[in-house]
Amino acid sequence: MKQSIYESAEQLNQQFASRIAGLLEQGIAETGRASLVVSGGRTPQGMFKQLSEMDIDWSKVVITLADERWVPLSDDASNEKMVREHLLVNKASQASFVGLKNSAEQATDGVAQCNQAFDSIPTPFDVLILGMGEDGHTASLFPCSEQLSQGLDLSNQSHYIAVQPTTAPNWRMSLTLRALLDSKNTFVHLVGDSKRQVFEQALAGDDETEMPIRAVLKQSDVELVWAP
Numbered sequence: 028m029k030q031s032i033y034e035s036a037e038q039l040n041q042q043f044a045s046r047i048a049g050l051l052e053q054g055i056a057e058t059g060r061a062s063l064v065v066s067g068g069r070t071p072q073g074m075f076k077q078l079s080e081m082d083i084d085w086s087k088v089v090i091t092l093a094d095e096r097w098v099p100l101s102d103d104a105s106n107e108k109m110v111r112e113h114l115l116v117n118k119a120s121q122a123s124f125v126g127l128k129n130s131a132e133q134a135t136d137g138v139a140q141c142n143q144a145f146d147s148i149p150t151p152f153d154v155l156i157l158g159m160g161e162d163g164h165t166a167s168l169f170p171c172s173e174q175l176s177q178g179l180d181l182s183n184q185s186h187y188i189a190v191q192p193t194t195a196p197n198w199r200m201s202l203t204l205r206a207l208l209d210s211k212n213t214f215v216h217l218v219g220d221s222k223r224q225v226f227e228q229a230l231a232g233d234d235e236t237e238m239p240i241r242a243v244l245k246q247s248d249v250e251l252v253w254a255p
């Protein structure tokens with residue numbers, strides 16, 4: 028597996044952001060548009076700031092999320108809120124954004140609308156950036172959730188799945204494994220020694236229901252991007 032290891036999170040943020048910008052430019056040159064799928068959580072925030080300042084034609088870029096927490100957009104747990112504050116600013120404010128949280132009361136009732144909105148995202152994705160939780164979840168494919176098997180089922184035609192983690196608050200909306208695999212460039216972006224250890228553990232084993240990130244690692248050409 029390709030690994031890009033940096034000395035510090037600052038160095039990672041700068042260099043990773045410029046690589047992503049290059050891949051998006053390449054996508055625009057090839058097809059006129061490009062898609063960037065990002066994850067929520069804390070890890071990407073510093074990198075988003077750097078990326079937002081990259082000088083590319085953001086008006087041709089569609090940004091979306093790998094997963095979302097089913098909370099109002101004003102809630103601090105909202106990944107869309109975080110992306111709007113950290114990524115859809117500066118030059119990147121010209122990008123289009125496809126959010127996952129919609130007006131459905133329950134995440135399960137929001138899946139159909141997410142699937143419709145998916146049509147406006149160029150596929151295969153140009154860039155997919157995944158995070159990972161300490162339990163081996165990625166996007167919102169949580170090992171503890173009842174819905175995991177549907178999320179990992181490659182014959183599932185839905186692009187999204189509503190998920191209830193038992194170890195984290197809020198229902199989620201997540202891209203399914205099948206949708207996650209349809210990307211030209213897939214990165215797992217991790218910071219810190221404990222995440223690195225969990226990642227090594229994921230690489231060393233086989234059981235996808237124990238650590239769902241394994242399903243992505245086994246089936247796509249993932250690059251690890253890491254800093255201490």
Ligand SMILES: O=C(O)[C@H](O)[C@@H](O)[C@H](O)[C@H](O)COP(=O)(O)O
Nearest residue numbers: 066067068069070158159160166
């Ligand atoms: O909405 C989310 O929770 C995510 O997209 C999730 O998959 C995240 O990437 C990991 O939980 C890591 O989160 P941290 O970066 O906060 O550790």
